[in-house]
Structure formats: structure tokens, C-alpha cells
Amino acid sequence: MRRSLTVRAEPTILHLDLDAFYAAVEQRDKPSLRGKPVVVGGTGGRGVVATASYEARAFGVGSAMSTAEARRRCPNAAFLGGRFDAYREASAAVMRALREVSPVVEPLSLDEAYVDLEAADLPDRSVASVSALARTLRARVAEVTGGLTASVGIGTSKLVAKIASDLDKPDGLVVVPPGLERDVLRPMQVVVIPGVGPATAERLRRAGVHTVEDLEQLSEEELVSLLGRAHGSGLHAMARAEDPRPVEHTREAKSVSVEDTYDTDHVDPRLISALLDRQSAKVTERLRKARLSGRTVSIKVRLHDFSTVSRSATLAGPSDDGRVIARVARQLLRELDTSAGVRLLGVGVSGLADWIQEDLFADEEQPPVVVDPDTQAALDAASRGRGWWPGMDVEHDEHGRGWVWGAGRGVVTVRFETATTGPGRVLSLKADDPALRAHVRPPPEDPPEDPPEDPVDAAADVTDG
Template identity: 55%
Template sequence: MRSRASVLHLDMDAFFASVEQRDKPSLRGKAVIVGGTSGRGVVSTASYEARAFGVHSAMPSAQARHLAPQAAFLSGRFEAYRESSRVVMGLLHEVSPLVEPLSLDEAFVDLESADIDTGDVAAVRRLAATLRHQVAGRTEGLTCSVGIGSSKFMAKVASEMAKPGRGHQDHVVLVEPGTEADVIAPLPVRAIPGVGPVAAARLDRLGMKKVADIRQASREELVRELGQAWGAGLADLALARDDRPVISSREAKSISVEDTFEHDLTDRAECERVVDRDAALVCARLQHSGRFARTVTLKAKMSDFSIWSRSVTMTGATDSAERVRRMARHLLGSLDLREGVR
């Protein structure tokens, strides 16, 4: 953790939905939901108008339709999202050479490498406000929330606090060094990086609902219950101790394609056709990136939501769609299709 608030986290507001509202004036001020439009689809992004009805990302599209039947449901235009993302990321690189994109709509920026005195809190706040103004100008009206803190963890917490509807009119929050532990104490355990639904449920069974609850447990107890690496890491993060650096580039470790079907698949020939198509798609992306791969993984979510997964590692690397197809079909042969693949 740094002695100064010098890590900035920028998060675009309802990014996909906001791009749609920008490009289609008839949607402005209305509930917009972007994601899978089929009965098996999942919400990627919901506009703030849609969130007022309880719709949120990762929610099944069918549930979203029930909550907000009057909303506009869109499948998404990813080239438009990528173009706006390129504009935002380019602007961040003008601020600092150290920018770590997390996705199309959010990134960390290391202000220690920027032309600014990070010890001047007022100057840091002005930079954040100027950055928001420039994002809106260059993207023709898209908005973002900005958080600044002494670590990546605290910067992300701050940007969440800066989101629309959280009471910060300028949508910029800076967590002063020395106040981190107090700021995160009342937050739910899922505010801690790496705590997803499964880990949160396990912590809940241990009586730990908020970050402050984790602090009441000893490091030994956390290690005993959660394992050495995760238990010790959680104990540190609950005290706001985070020394992760901002990494300016990330090399992709995997390339994948995923499908959700309108009806559960039980026909092997149909599954083979899906595997063949996805092998071609994933290898096209592999070839475009100029890389090769050695391991092929096939994963299936069954009708009861259980996950089946198998992998095979080849003796040599490849970008051949035919070779990947053969490997994937071989893996498919061990999948019992009687219960259906979702």
C-alpha cells in the first residue's frame, strides 16, 4: 500500500447501454438492457433506468423481462463498444504510461508515472475531474466514475462509491491515505477482490458478512478455514493491505468461445456441429493474434447447472482449426448427453 493516493480506477457508467443510448436518441432516458435476448440469455449491462426496476448484470434475461417488460432489449454492437473503449484507453495513456485495462470499460492508472504531484490531493482531484470531462467530450457524452486510492483495491472501492446514485455529485472519490481500514470496514465481504458468490457464502456460514467481521477472526482461523494462500491474503485485504502493482500490459493466457442454447442439447451430432463451429472461431482469433496454443479445454454446463470440464495438452503448439476440432470432438466423446447441455 502506498503512502499517497496515486492509483486511479476509471469505470464507465452502464457502458454498453450508454453507448446504445448515445447512438440511438430515442432510447435516452429509457430502460435499456444489453445482453442475450433469448430465453437463455444473460444481461451484460443495464441502463440506470432499467436498474431502477431491479435489473442488474449477470441476471437471466427472462427475469429481466419480467421485472422491466417495457425495456428495450438489445443483443449488443461490440464493435461500437470497442471503438469507444479505444478512445477512453487512449485518453488514459495520455495521463500516464502505466495503464492496466481490466475490460472494455474499466482500467487502473498509475499516477506516480503521470506528470502530477500525487502529494497534492487537490491537484489529483482536479486531474480526475478533468479526465471525466475529457471522456465525455471525446466519446460524445459517455460518463464515467473515478476512484483514487493508495492501492488498486482502494481505488476500485472509491470508484464504486463514486457511481451514480451514491451521493457524490462530481462522481469522483478519493480515499485519503490512513483512512482505508475505516472506509472498508462496513462494506460487504464481496467488496474484497476475489470474493465471489461461493466464497461469500462460505464466509457467511462462518458469520462473516462484512469486512469488519473478517477482522474479528484471527489469521490462523482464516488459514484453517480457507487455506494458506487465500486465508492469509483475505486477512491482509480486510485490513486494506494491497501491494499489487499497476501492470501496463497483460498477455492473454487463453482464447475461448461460449454458447448458451435455446433448449438443452442431447443430440451428439448437434453438439459436434457446435464444437466444429467454435473450433473454427477460436482458431481464427488465435491466428489473428499471431499466437499458438497447446491445450484444448471443453466445458459444458449441464441442465442442473453442474459444470463438466475436460482438457487435453498436445505435444506441440498449433493454430490449426482442424487439429483443435479433432481434440475437442475427442473430449466431447466422454460427455454424457442424456441430461442435456445448457
């Protein structure tokens, strides 16, 4: 078969996907939950599932399902909120392990990345050689994360590598030899192709296209007529396993922001608020395009006398919700006296994380914002009996470390155990017990670079990878 010039001749693109990542971290750190169904996400009636363990998936629980439906399907599961500090720590260890293999690593999220094996130290790039490397890498990931598993796919392109990593989950390894890419793709539903979302899939269905093989039968002209020049041409190539996208070693964005300078000073508070809302919407659009969310919302205001002030607030959890970002921005603006005029206005979001909508981890009845840049305020509030949520790390002066099983009516129930202790006992304590407090995880082994002094000014533009 003739090899396309737009893909590699050897299987040198690796895609790694950590299995049920959030739930797996919870099971690792909570011995009593190992081998049992775990659901991570919003724990209230309006919550949404972010990740379900494989034990919970056996009951039909899946990502983006409402928590209420998940509880109906699997009432005995442990329903936990997200612990992003723990997830980021595990993710950082995995990314370091990937960079031990190759200097060219493209993270897609906390639990997913591409690796360019052309830059790896290999005796050759045969199927046998890259397979051996992948087996060593999976063992290394388990070692550095305390037992987490990863599924790996390797192929001649990003498309094939990513699809291959899904073929043998969990803890699997699939290498697609050069020349067999189309054989692998043809039986699959067309939605496996990047860019085929619900709307495109419906248009293709109406044209009689259900599988990649069906898509392959259409000419480029037919697809362009159906979907437009760029989209149609792209799908025509993807259906033939032609994906020239390189693995891109990009610097991670520290913040996403929008700011505008005005020709005349604005004094109308309603107008200023509306401008802030519009900027918040633009920031949200960039976050979602990059599949990111952030914990800290900042505003920057340059007043009539050219003085510049900034304010920021830390959310209870990462968010890409424009309504939340706008609400916090307006709240911060109310702290400033803008009656003499505003000549520059900016909104930014920092503390970026893997893209998870806030409603996956926070419920409406919980306070959405801690208006204090220092997260210690949130920890102080928790120690006074407020802010307890299922899955939260805590410690007690007498009983040691554990995690919150549930809370309500002035009582917090804690299971005292850690990843290394084995299953622990459960105690119910007063929510305002002065000996009980949130547990602060130690800083990571390789801390991130210092954040810019002004996260709005120093924001990096976020683009698709």
C-alpha cells in the same frame, strides 16, 4: 496510525469504470432511447442481461438476469443485442485518454482500467491534486466518447481505488485519503474483497463473518485454518487494506491457444475429436481465467507428411463457451482429410474481447457460427434478409442509416436515426429489401497491430492481471 509497508503512502492508484457502458453506448448512438430503459444482452427467451441502463435498473433489472425476467420487470425497455465494434471503438478512445495522463495503464476490460498516477505529471500527489486530475480526466472521457460518463476512485492501492469507484455511481469521484482506508472498508459486506466469492462468503458466514470489520477481527492463523494458507493470508491482509499489487502495463493478448505434438500419428477420428474437445476445454479455462471471450475459433493440424494446415471460423458473437468452441473446432476438422494420420493438433481463439458469455448476446435459435473467416459473408447474409437482430446498425439506399428495432415473418422494422440526427422515424421493410444492408463501422483511428500469421502458433499465454 502506523502505515503498512505494503501499500503506498499517497493516493496514486486510480480506477476508472465507465457507467452502464454497453447501454450507455446504445443510448448515445440511438437518440430515441436517451433517458429510457435499455437492456443489452440476449434478446430471445433464453437470453441473459449483460448490462442495463440506470433507467432499467430502477425496475430491478440487473446483469446476469434472464432476459425473460427482465422483460417481466420492465416490459417497455428496449432489448438490444451487443454491438462490439461500437464498444471497442469507445473503449479505445478512453484508453488513449488514460494514457495521456500516465503511460502506465492496466485495462481490465473494455470499460474498466487502473492508472498509475506515480507516472503522471502532477505538481504533487496530494488529495487535492489527484482530485483535480480526475475531474479533468472524466471531462476528457466524456469529450472523446461523445458523452459517456465514468466513475473514478483513487486510493493507495488497487483494492481501495476499485471500491472507491463504486461508492458514488454514476459519474462520481471518490478519493480515499491515506490513513482512512480501514474506515471506508469496515462497514462493507465481505464480498467486496477480491477473492471472496459465493463459496468463500458462505464459509465466512458460518464463522460469523459478514462485514470487512468482522473479517478484520480474525487472526491470520484463524483464516489460514478456515481457508488455507494462500487464501487465508491474502484475505487477512486485504481486510486491513494491505494490497501491494502494482498497476501492470501489460501487452494485450491477441489470442489464446493450446497445441500438442504427439509421439505417434493418430488416425482414429474419434480419438482426434476427443483430443480436440480436451484442447477446447483448456482454451476455455484460460479465457475465463483472464475474463476474455473471442470471436474467431482456429484449428491447426500437422499431418503425417509434416504439412501444416489451418482453418478458422468466425462466431456470431464473442464466446467463452467451451461447447461452442469445441463444436466449431470439430466442424473445421471435418473439412480436412486426416485419415493418414495427425502428428500435431491445436485449438485457438482470437478476436479477443471483454469477457461476455455468448448466451448474453445470442439465443439458441440463432445460427451460432458463420463458417467463413471473412465477416463479409455475415454481412452478405444480412443483406439478403437473414441475420437481423435488435440494435443492429443498418443503412438504406433511400432512408439512410438507422438501427433494427425488431424483425420476424419476413419484415424488419428500422428506426432511422444516428447519434447526431435526433430521434428518427420508424419504417417496416421487407427483410430481403435489396436496398437495406448492415452498416459497417469505419476502422478505428488507432488500428490494432497486425495479427500474427498463424494465431495458434503466435498465441500469447493469458494470465491473471
